[in-house]
Amino acid sequence: xxxxxxxxxxxxxxxxxxxxxxxxxxxxxxxxxxxxxxxxxxxxxxxxxxxxxxxxxxxxxxxxxxxxxxxxxxxxxxxxxxxx
Numbered sequence: 001x002x003x004x005x006x007x008x009x010x011x012x013x014x015x016x017x018x019x020x021x022x023x024x025x026x027x028x029x030x031x032x033x034x035x036x037x038x039x040x041x042x043x044x045x046x047x048x049x050x051x052x053x054x055x056x057x058x059x060x061x062x063x064x065x066x067x068x069x070x071x072x073x074x075x076x077x078x079x080x081x082x083x084x
Contacts, residue, residue: 021056032065 023031034042034050051069054062 021053023057028061035065036069
């Protein structure tokens, strides 16, 4: 990552993902456990990483997991994931 201090331009060497990601069932379970942990032992940045990784999956499992961690009705969660 490079930062141009004069114009405050941030560039990244990694291309953005414009397609849904795929993960194994074990990885999906790990993301679910990280996001939905109630122990308080998982740092917030790791929970956010799990949330945005799940969001990028764009599938029913991701919607189910994310909707378990939000007070919104699951239909609203689906609408958010589809429109963003």
